[in-house]
Amino acid sequence: MAYSDKVIDHYENPRNVGVLDKDAQDVGTGMVGAPACGDVMKLQIKVGADGVIEDAKFKTYGCGSAIASSSLLTEWVKGKTLAEAGEIKNTQIAEELALPPVKIHCSVLAEDAIKAAIANYQEKHQGKHQGRHQDQ
Numbered sequence: 001m002a003y004s005d006k007v008i009d010h011y012e013n014p015r016n017v018g019v020l021d022k023d024a025q026d027v028g029t030g031m032v033g034a035p036a037c038g039d040v041m042k043l044q045i046k047v048g049a050d051g052v053i054e055d056a057k058f059k060t061y062g063c064g065s066a067i068a069s070s071s072l073l074t075e076w077v078k079g080k081t082l083a084e085a086g087e088i089k090n091t092q093i094a095e096e097l098a099l100p101p102v103k104i105h106c107s108v109l110a111e112d113a114i115k116a117a118i119a120n121y122q123e124k125h126q127g128k129h130q131g132r133h134q135d136q
């Protein structure tokens, strides 16, 4: 299969590989798996007080397209609000990377991962006023 130059570039030089502290209040973690192939993607965001994503990191155990999709996504979400990041569609990722049809689910994994990371961040902040993290 012929991969696009962009896939190969992100695969060989992945941006933002790493981990953030999943227990930090300003970090959201999304971990998703692809039923189609068993690959796993972990994506984390660090959110500023203004609701803007300041940092993003990923670790992907999977194919080159999944690594490229998550690498691209971490670049895209930095500087975006949670709402904006939540609107990113896998089709935009697939288009940017010119993924072939058989690799579309790799970009779906990235969309699922950012949505899961946002949900995790929001859960932490709903819990905030329910006693566990009460200010003294």
Ligand code: FES
Pocket: 036, 037, 038, 039, 062, 063, 064
């Ligand atoms: Fe094996 Fe994606 S199917 S790495």
Ligand code: FES
Pocket: 034, 036, 037, 038, 039, 062, 063, 064, 065, 066, 103, 105, 106, 109
């Ligand atoms: Fe399964 Fe890419 S994530 S083949």
